[in-house]
Amino acid sequence: MVFELYINQIVDWVITLSPAEIYLVFAVVAYVENVLPPIPGDLLVAFGGYLAAEQVVGFFPLLIITTVASVVGFMTMYMIGAHFGHKIEEQRSRFWLMRIVDVKYYDKVKRWMQRWGQGVVFANRFLAGTRSVISLASGVSKTKVSTTLLSSTGSSLIWNFLLLLMGWVVHENWQIIGHYLNIYGRVILVIIILAVAGRIIFKRRLKSKSRKAKKN
Structure with a gap:
């Protein structure tokens, strides 16, 4: 309820702005969302699709602006990680940044990086709740x-295009996208858990077969 009120207040404010100001707001939202995960950037980008359908702003200019801002936000966290990496590793929960980023998720993402490398970076926009941790x-x-x-x-x-397109298609019903984004986030979480569990089971079975083969 509080979340919906918060979104509605932002929407009511955005529609009073000029197109140039709207572009600026979306740039800031797309950037900050990559640094401070609680910002509901995805739903607001979908709202941008509705605004584009209403011809308040342009679809492709908004796509370019949100994409560039998202990448700049991602690379900001990347540079912070590259610069403060040794402190993050040594101090963990005591380091100022780790008060924002969950240490548990950080460790999990590091394991992903070791296994799949750039695949994790490419998938970052599709992995809800882990974007700033991945960067x-x-x-x-x-x-x-x-x-x-x-x-x-x-x-x-790709992600911003899909969100803008969905906002364009559902038009004034753009807020329902938030419901589906929540479902999507849960499904992705389950898939990740199953994938990790499957990998662990597969490795254990290989080790077990290897031991049996050596005994025989």
Whole structure:
């Protein structure tokens, strides 16, 4: 209820602005969402699709602006991770940034990075609740800057396009997208858990077969 009220207040304020100001607001939202995960950026981007359908702003200018801002936000966290990586690793929960980023998620994402590398960066926009953690872990891991920039750009471009398109299609019913985004987030979480569990079980079975083969 509080979340819906918060969104409605932002929407009521945005529609009073000029197109140039609206572009600026969406740029700020797309950037900050990558630094402070609680910001409901996805739903607001979907609202941007509705505004584009109403011809208040342009679809493709909004796509470019939100994508660039998202990438800049991602690379900001990347640079923080690259610069403060040793402190983050040594101090963990005592380091100022880890008061924002959940240490548990950070450790999990680091394991993902070790297994799948740039695949995790490319998937970051599709993994709800882990975006800023992925960019931070990518910086700490010092993944190649050019490749990381390319992966995060592709991820942001595809994700923002889909959100804007959905907002355009459902039009004045754009808020229902928030409901489906919540369902999507839960489904992705279940898939990740099953994938990790499956990997662990598969490795254990391989070790078990290897031991049996050695005994025989």
